[in-house]
Amino acid sequence: MNQMTLIPITQIPEPAFKERARQALNDDQLRRNFRIAMDSLMTKRLAVMSDTDERERLREMGNHVRARALSKLPDLLEKLEDNLTRNGIHVHWAETVDEANAIVESIAKAHQAKRLIKGKSMVSEEMNMNHVLGEHGIECLESDMGEYIIQLAGQKPSHIIMPAIHMNAGQVASLFTKTLGTEYTTDVDELIQTGRRVLRQKFFEADIGISGVNFAIAETGTLLLVENEGNGRMSTAVPPVHIAVTGIEKVVENLRDVVPLLSLLTRSALGQPITTYVNMISSPRKSNELDGPQEVHLVLLDNGRSQAFADGELRQTLNCIRCGACMNHCPVYTRIGGHAYGTVYPGPIGKIISPHLLGLENTPDHPSASSLCGACEEVCPVKIPIPSLLRRLREENVKSPEAVPYRLRGQGSKFSSKERMAWKVWSKLYASPTLYRSFVYLATRFRSFTPGKAGPWTEHHVAQKPAARSLHELAREHLEESQ
Amino acid sequence: MSARSNILAKLRKSLDNTTPLPDDYDVELVTKPWSYPLAERITRLRTLMEAVHTETYLSTQEEWHTRVEQILNERHIGRLLIAPTTPYGQHLIKQWQSRNGTPTLKAYDRPIEEWKAELFNDTPASLTGTLGAIAATGSLVLWPNTEEPRLMSLVPPLHIALLKASEIADNFYTFQETHRWRDGMPTNALLISGPSKTADIEQVLAYGAHGPKDLIVMILKDA
Numbered sequence: 001m002n003q004m005t006l007i008p009i010t011q012i013p014e015p016a017f018k019e020r021a022r023q024a025l026n027d028d029q030l031r032r033n034f035r036i037a038m039d040s041l042m043t044k045r046l047a048v049m050s051d052t053d054e055r056e057r058l059r060e061m062g063n064h065v066r067a068r069a070l071s072k073l074p075d076l077l078e079k080l081e082d083n084l085t086r087n088g089i090h091v092h093w094a095e096t097v098d099e100a101n102a103i104v105e106s107i108a109k110a111h112q113a114k115r116l117i118k119g120k121s122m123v124s125e126e127m128n129m130n131h132v133l134g135e136h137g138i139e140c141l142e143s144d145m146g147e148y149i150i151q152l153a154g155q156k157p158s159h160i161i162m163p164a165i166h167m168n169a170g171q172v173a174s175l176f177t178k179t180l181g182t183e184y185t186t187d188v189d190e191l192i193q194t195g196r197r198v199l200r201q202k203f204f205e206a207d208i209g210i211s212g213v214n215f216a217i218a219e220t221g222t223l224l225l226v227e228n229e230g231n232g233r234m235s236t237a238v239p240p241v242h243i244a245v246t247g248i249e250k251v252v253e254n255l256r257d258v259v260p261l262l263s264l265l266t267r268s269a270l271g272q273p274i275t276t277y278v279n280m281i282s283s284p285r286k287s288n289e290l291d292g293p294q295e296v297h298l299v300l301l302d303n304g305r306s307q308a309f310a311d312g313e314l315r316q317t318l319n320c321i322r323c324g325a326c327m328n329h330c331p332v333y334t335r336i337g338g339h340a341y342g343t344v345y346p347g348p349i350g351k352i353i354s355p356h357l358l359g360l361e362n363t364p365d366h367p368s369a370s371s372l373c374g375a376c377e378e379v380c381p382v383k384i385p386i387p388s389l390l391r392r393l394r395e396e397n398v399k400s401p402e403a404v405p406y407r408l409r410g411q412g413s414k415f416s417s418k419e420r421m422a423w424k425v426w427s428k429l430y431a432s433p434t435l436y437r438s439f440v441y442l443a444t445r446f447r448s449f450t451p452g453k454a455g456p457w458t459e460h461h462v463a464q465k466p467a468a469r470s471l472h473e474l475a476r477e478h479l480e481e482s483q
Numbered sequence: 484m485s486a487r488s489n490i491l492a493k494l495r496k497s498l499d500n501t502t503p504l505p506d507d508y509d510v511e512l513v514t515k516p517w518s519y520p521l522a523e524r525i526t527r528l529r530t531l532m533e534a535v536h537t538e539t540y541l542s543t544q545e546e547w548h549t550r551v552e553q554i555l556n557e558r559h560i561g562r563l564l565i566a567p568t569t570p571y572g573q574h575l576i577k578q579w580q581s582r583n584g585t586p587t588l589k590a591y592d593r594p595i596e597e598w599k600a601e602l603f604n605d606t607p608a609s610l611t612g613t614l615g616a617i618a619a620t621g622s623l624v625l626w627p628n629t630e631e632p633r634l635m636s637l638v639p640p641l642h643i644a645l646l647k648a649s650e651i652a653d654n655f656y657t658f659q660e661t662h663r664w665r666d667g668m669p670t671n672a673l674l675i676s677g678p679s680k681t682a683d684i685e686q687v688l689a690y691g692a693h694g695p696k697d698l699i700v701m702i703l704k705d706a
Contacts (some may be wrong), residue, residue, distance in 0.1 A: 033685075040686055054516050061509050072503040074494040093487035146683035162683060169685050188687040196693060203693070204603050220668045230679035230694025233637050237671070248490060253506070255665045259513045259656045263620075270682075273531065274620035278674035286670055290632040291595040300555060302490050310497040370535070 007436040017365045020340040030166055034337050037165045041328040044271025062264045063383040065257045066319040072206045075220040076251045083221025087283040097127040100301045104129065104243055107297055108138050111241055113207035119232035120144040121212030122160055122322060123245045123301055125344045126148035126357065143199050143231040145192060153181045158338030160345060161269050161324040166337050209235035213246035215261060219254045221282055224265060228276040236281060248300050249318035261321055269323040302357040311407060313392060317352050319382040324374035326386060332369055348376035352389045360397055361410030367393035440470045497563035517619035517654035524618040524651045525702060531621025535677035536690050539700045548578045549703050551643060554699065555586040555608060564639055566591045566631040571612050571645055580665060591632055602634060608641035615650035617658055622674040624658060633671050642695040647705045
């Protein structure tokens with residue numbers, strides 16, 4: 001594995017984000033790959049959501065279903081736990097990614113497991129599970145084709161739904177030739193068959209299967225997973241043990257609640273009316289059944305989610321059903337790609353969830369990396385007001401770190417007493433006509449003393465200089481002359 | 484304090500002085516746009532499933548086994564995995580036991596641990612029933628059980644599914660309600676809407692990712 005595997009998850013050194021964004025902008029191939037992919041995903045989504053009335057009403061309903069679940073989250077989590085336990089599924093709770101990894105590791109150790117096969121799971125990316133378990137001598141292999149490709153390349157996902165979207169077939173072909181020794185071909189069918197052949201053997205051998213969860217249904221104690229490839233089913237049905245890892249917000253109240261959410265998820269994500277597989281798991285293998293895992297575990301991870309939950313406005317971040325539509329429609333994401341963010345979740349949703357997972361001190365520039373164009377909010381299937389939440393995080397980011405009530409980890413990471421002072425002066429000036437006129441009089445008369453350098457502004461712009469006379473003055477003169 | 488109690492305490496504190504939102508579930512919205520006259524359900528199901536490379540055939544209770552035999556022979560598949568105690572399994576055993584030639588039948592009658600390698604390496608095709616189907620999304624509903632285990636519809640490269648035409652529902656909501664799913668879910672329930680596929684490389688659609696490369700649906704006219 002090369003250095004990329006070790007992209008730090010818990011500490012993002014600044015100005016790494018800006019620097020990575022700059023590099024991405026200069027990478028023509030990367031920009032072409034993303035532009036083509038995002039255009040296609042936007043078109044596909046619209047094709048299956050062409051009935052505006054149905055789409056908008058369903059988005060409203062999706063929002064209500066998620067908001068209702070969050071409005072009784074602790075009760076639903078307990079109900080989910082009760083029902084899963086009754087069905088024979090072990091439930092574990094973890095406040096931090098370290099705790100979650102320790103749980104998975106202890107289950108693996110109890111079974112003397114050395115080979116784990118993983119369906120797609122973004123929460124396991126949060127945990128950096130492959131790396132952490134690898135350090136303990138446990139192989140954790142990705143089985144989603146995109147995830148497998150980037151694991152071979154020693155990279156991280158650049159999109160939550162299409163992890164290898166930044167690569168083209170030629171790049172995958174070279175990678176397979178280098179790492180698997182296969183003949184170079186850019187035929188996608190052949191490349192996929194290579195992946196199938198290698199991974200079939202891995203499914204066969206695996207001691208434990210790992211998966212994420214799309215919806216955890218409290219009413220019935222059911223874990224619902226969507227996928228197209230069959231690797232999720234393989235990971236959860238073939239190995240003798242299945243461990244699902246998920247965030248505490250993924251719970252929904254009733255089974256019927258998944259009907260609108262499922263439709264919103266697959267249509268928004270991929271433009272598909274449904275994915276090839278919808279896999280609903282409610283218990284381990286029963287005594288008279290012939291296959292399926294003997295043991296099923298669910299790890300519920302907090303990792304900063306309860307911080308977002310504590311604030312009524314920021315709580316809406318947790319509505320997210322991880323469809324990726326906000327990324328596909330984001331002009332910033334399309335231009336810089338997923339890796340530039342340096343976080344597990346890139347794009348608009350990444351910018352509003354990462355500060356809770358990692359702290360604002362580790363993501364100080366994320367809330368600002370947006371033009372606030374609003375495309376993300378317009379397409380979000382559960383109507384998360386992403387631009388408003390970005391503005392809110394920007395405010396939290398310049399608050400005094402000592403300000404009470406203390407809300408967010410790393411709040412005030414961009415606080416500057418100079419800037420604060422400048423705004424105080426500005427507001428005084430603009431609140432008093434006398435002060436304002438005196439200031440403008442002086443600024444225009446002594447304009448030759450205006451500094452030639454004004455921070456980052458003058459890096460790319462000519463320094464601003466006041467005019468010889470202010471507009472107020474000129475207007476006043478004009479009015480006097482015409483009387 | 485355990486992680487569990489810490490998390491729940493934090494969440495509860497955040498909800499102090501709030502009331503849970505009411506359940507304003509809009510049944511009409513998830514059913515009305517997705518309802519079809521009886522005859523159209525088969526057409527819609529076939530159209531949607533064929534759009535994602537599923538082969539569908541209309542057949543009858545009496546002659547489906549002949550069609551299956553023909554399909555397998557055309558593909559030079561010599562062995563078919565069946566669930567021997569199900570009505571479909573019984574039917575095939577009865578129809579094919581007296582004749583010589585291919586395909587032969589392989590029964591899934593032992594725990595997977597006893598024949599895992601054979602399932603993975605030497606089982607080219609399987610045949611299962613279905614609990615029904617969903618016209619809105621073009622999905623089969625499978626409810627694997629002790630007789631018909633879940634790996635049957637997953638590991639063999641060709642999966643043949645039998646579906647009674649009368650069991651095609653309009654949409655997922657109606658299906659859940661008709662079958663009263665909320666009163667009890669099985670170990671594993673599945674919606675299957677085609678052969679396995681991926682678009683993970685350059686968004687080029689490729690079939691046969693990890694699950695079956697081919698899915699054939701026999702729709703049996705029974706009404």
